[in-house]
Amino acid sequence: xxRKAPTRIAAAVLSSLGGGVVPRVGLEYITxxxxxxxxxxxxxxxxxxxxxxxxxxxxGQYGAGKSFLLQTMRNHVMEKxxxxxxCDLTPQRRxxxxxxxxxxxxxxxxxxxxxxxxxxxxxxxxxxxxxxAAISKEQLPATLQAMQEQVHGFDFSIALQKYWQAFHGSDxxxxxxxxxxxxxxYTTKTAAKQAIGINLIVNDDNWYDFLKLLAGFAVQAGYAGxxxxxxxxxxxxxxxxxxxxxxxxxxxxxxxxDALQGKAQHIGFIMGVTPQALEDSDKGLFSYDALRSRxxxxxxxxxxxxxxxxxxxxxxxxxxxxxxVLCEKLAALHAQLYDYQNSVTPxxxxxxxxxxxxRMGAAQHIxxxxxxxxxxxxxxxxxxxxxxxxxxxxAGGDFVFAQTAQxxxxxxxxxxxxx
Amino acid sequence: xxxxRATVLQNLAPLLAWHNLxxxxxxxxxxxxxxxxxxxxxxxxxxxxxELAGTSPPRDIHQHREKWLTHSPQAREFTQDQRTHExxxxxxxxxxxxxxxxEIARQLxxxxxxxxxxxxxxxxxxxxxxxxxRAYLAWQAQLQTGNVRRVAFELALLHITHLHMQQDIxxxxxxxxLYGPYDRSIAKRLINLLRARGVVAQLPERVxxxxxxxxxxxxxxPRKPVDIDFTQLAGIRSQAEEMTELLLVDDEPVGAxxxxxxxxxxxxxxxxxxxxxxQIRTVNAILAGGSASELDIDxxxxxxxxxIGDNLIEDGQLIQExxxxxxxxxx
Numbered sequence: 072x073x074r075k076a077p078t079r080i081a082a083a084v085l086s087s088l089g090g091g092v093v094p095r096v097g098l099e100y101i102t103x104x105x106x107x108x109x110x111x112x113x114x115x116x117x118x119x120x121x122x123x124x125x126x127x128x129x130x131g132q133y134g135a136g137k138s139f140l141l142q143t144m145r146n147h148v149m150e151k152x153x154x155x156x157x158c159d160l161t162p163q164r165r166x167x168x169x170x171x172x173x174x175x176x177x178x179x180x181x182x183x184x185x186x187x188x189x190x191x192x193x194x195x196x197x198x199x200x201x202x203x204a205a206i207s208k209e210q211l212p213a214t215l216q217a218m219q220e221q222v223h224g225f226d227f228s229i230a231l232q233k234y235w236q237a238f239h240g241s242d243x244x245x246x247x248x249x250x251x252x253x254x255x256x257y258t259t260k261t262a263a264k265q266a267i268g269i270n271l272i273v274n275d276d277n278w279y280d281f282l283k284l285l286a287g288f289a290v291q292a293g294y295a296g297x298x299x300x301x302x303x304x305x306x307x308x309x310x311x312x313x314x315x316x317x318x319x320x321x322x323x324x325x326x327x328x329d330a331l332q333g334k335a336q337h338i339g340f341i342m343g344v345t346p347q348a349l350e351d352s353d354k355g356l357f358s359y360d361a362l363r364s365r366x367x368x369x370x371x372x373x374x375x376x377x378x379x380x381x382x383x384x385x386x387x388x389x390x391x392x393x394x395x396v397l398c399e400k401l402a403a404l405h406a407q408l409y410d411y412q413n414s415v416t417p418x419x420x421x422x423x424x425x426x427x428x429x430r431m432g433a434a435q436h437i438x439x440x441x442x443x444x445x446x447x448x449x450x451x452x453x454x455x456x457x458x459x460x461x462x463x464x465x466a467g468g469d470f471v472f473a474q475t476a477q478x479x480x481x482x483x484x485x486x487x488x489x490x
Numbered sequence: 491x492x493x494x495r496a497t498v499l500q501n502l503a504p505l506l507a508w509h510n511l512x513x514x515x516x517x518x519x520x521x522x523x524x525x526x527x528x529x530x531x532x533x534x535x536x537x538x539x540x541e542l543a544g545t546s547p548p549r550d551i552h553q554h555r556e557k558w559l560t561h562s563p564q565a566r567e568f569t570q571d572q573r574t575h576e577x578x579x580x581x582x583x584x585x586x587x588x589x590x591x592x593e594i595a596r597q598l599x600x601x602x603x604x605x606x607x608x609x610x611x612x613x614x615x616x617x618x619x620x621x622x623x624r625a626y627l628a629w630q631a632q633l634q635t636g637n638v639r640r641v642a643f644e645l646a647l648l649h650i651t652h653l654h655m656q657q658d659i660x661x662x663x664x665x666x667x668l669y670g671p672y673d674r675s676i677a678k679r680l681i682n683l684l685r686a687r688g689v690v691a692q693l694p695e696r697v698x699x700x701x702x703x704x705x706x707x708x709x710x711x712p713r714k715p716v717d718i719d720f721t722q723l724a725g726i727r728s729q730a731e732e733m734t735e736l737l738l739v740d741d742e743p744v745g746a747x748x749x750x751x752x753x754x755x756x757x758x759x760x761x762x763x764x765x766x767x768x769q770i771r772t773v774n775a776i777l778a779g780g781s782a783s784e785l786d787i788d789x790x791x792x793x794x795x796x797x798i799g800d801n802l803i804e805d806g807q808l809i810q811e812x813x814x815x816x817x818x819x820x821x
Contacts, residue, residue, distance in 0.1 A: 099737040421718040
């Protein structure tokens with residue numbers, strides 16, 4: 072039986088996809104293909120739940136479905152009892168930098184900390200409250216001792232102890248101060264010392280240690296583990312200054328080593344990256360030899376045979392049939408949302424796809440994002456002009472296709488180029 | 491700091507032009523590190539020019555440089571290149587086991603600005619070092635990348651400075667031979683330096699460098715025309731449904747009570763799908779105005795929302811208000 076999406080989810084999905092962005096909810100209802108990739112990631116999830124760690128790079132062009140897959144996994148693992156931290160890298164948020172860019176990434180990750188019950192982020196207070204409520208006074212020392220073995224674990228456990236005392240003593244002020252410290256919002260050690268008596272703050276050097284501590288803490292609070300999702304890794308590739316770029320890659324390498332050498336527990340990383348940002352030997356991840364030797368495909372991988380147990384998962388393009396079924400699902404959602412009888416036939420969708428991919432440069436530039444945007448626009452047009460079928464609009468020739476990322480970026484010098 | 495920035499920026503425009511760098515390459519507002527590098531570059535240039543002109547380098551820049559080095563948070567970034575530094579030191583000190591000039595060249599190519607800084611701090615070079623550095627410079631001169639060649643030239647000037655080789659006409663002529671064909675501005679500077687020493691040199695014939703381009707990526711295979719195999723659709727649809735079922739988790743939420751109380755109200759009759767035990771408990775608690783914890787309230791999923799909507803109030807906004815009021819304890 073086909074699962075029917077709730078109406079508000081259908082609305083969110085269609086409005087997000089129509090705008091070219093990946094919705095935060097409802098992706099399960101339109102997932103088509105990607106079975107192998109999803110199963111590979113689900114295996115990682117099981118591994119993390121059992122106390123292991125995982126590190127994956129999702130590699131695909133802009134619009135190929137990296138963010139889609141990340142969001143799908145995010146929603147799924149939250150339902151499975153994980154906490155999820157996610158963020159997009161930007162010029163202000165990197166793995167390390169001289170102006171606190173690493174700490175900014177940590178702050179963003181913690182701000183977006185989500186659980187099943189708080190899927191929109193901001194779940195750290197809930198996590199702490201839940202832990203504090205579940206731990207008795209007798210259990211507290213043993214619980215904290217387990218954390219003290221890790222790097223910065225002693226300070227972390229002091230903060231938790233203060234939170235526990237404040238929680239049971241209804242001291243909202245202290246709770247807020249500890250929360251602020253855990254979020255990495257104190258910028259000086261002096262301020263942190265004055266606020267909660269801890270002479271340590273989250274900074275560019277130690278934020279990853281705090282992530283590992285958070286993962287262990289989440290498990291103590293009753294969650295299955297922690298998944299960290301970082302998208303737009305291309306921003307590291309775009310760093311113009313080589314030493315800074317290399318420094319970021321070094322940090323990435325240390326996280327990667329930690330995860331795969333078994334030094335980190337109950338934590339998984341999924342990173343979204345474009346092929347160029349990965350493979351460019353001058354500025355990409357592969358410019359850092361240690362990363363290249365770890366991430367480059369082996370000698371035996373070839374077209375058609377993919378190693379989905381390798382740290383790099385390359386998103387295979389959706390087949391024509393998969394795109395058609397995806398469009399079918401979108402048409403059904405559209406009909407459900409606007410309450411009309413869905414009459415779009417597979418033949419009409421096939422005609423749409425034929426037109427879509429007959430465009431010049433389609434082989435290089437048309438991704439699922441463009442296909443989806445165009446199709447939703449088509450559905451909107453058909454719905455607004457009642458009685459008009461999708462095939463009629465396509466045959467009319469007035470339909471304008473979505474602009475691809477490449478087309479958007481045409482340089483001014485070539486915009487009016489004439490032969 | 492503002493004075494420092496102003497000083498650097500003041501020197502930056504001609505420097506950028508001289509190095510063929512785009513304006514904004516060292517944009518201080520976006521890249522502190524670049525400003526830092528620019529500072530070194532400026533200093534290197536000034537020092538070399540002043541030394542050659544027989545005057546002292548600007549004192550304020552020198553002081554600022556030291557201050558910058560001491561307090562700069564970027565100092566850490568330079569430590570990563572410790573190995574390069576060690577290699578350079580070994581070679582410059584004429585170590586017998588030193589790596590080849592090509593190896594140094596490779597390292598220097600990666601960190602040209604850093605290298606400038608390090609070389610500035612070296613003691614006068616030995617004859618062995620001079621030989622190796624010359625080999626390096628000869629190798630660098632053949633490179634087609636303008637920036638690297640210019641940095642190599644800076645190295646050459648520093649090299650002269652450190653060896654106090656103002657009279658080393660032969661070295662300047664060698665440099666002219668090496669760099670002149672590739673770069674007119676370098677050639678002209680060298681000719682001027684030679685002229686100052688009483689030697690007339692000819693501008694060498696220009697050789698236009700051929701840019702070294704990365705190998706072109708293989709052309710993507712042309713996409714086949716869309717050809718839908720309608721017989722596959724049923725299989726794909728069924729796989730998609732399976733994936734939807736797999737991804738939608740109906741298990742109990744984490745921390746749910748292993749033995750939840752039986753629901754006092756039969757809810758299943760209104761639903762097409764079964765509720766998880768905790769959801770049932772939550773809904774019951776709300777319907778009874780009861781005592782579900784905040785976590786339980788948060789655990790309400792789509793199905794539970796529908797149930798509450800059916801049983802209590804019809805409008806979603808009102809439900810949210812009801813929940814909020816309940817959480818705040820005003821009900």
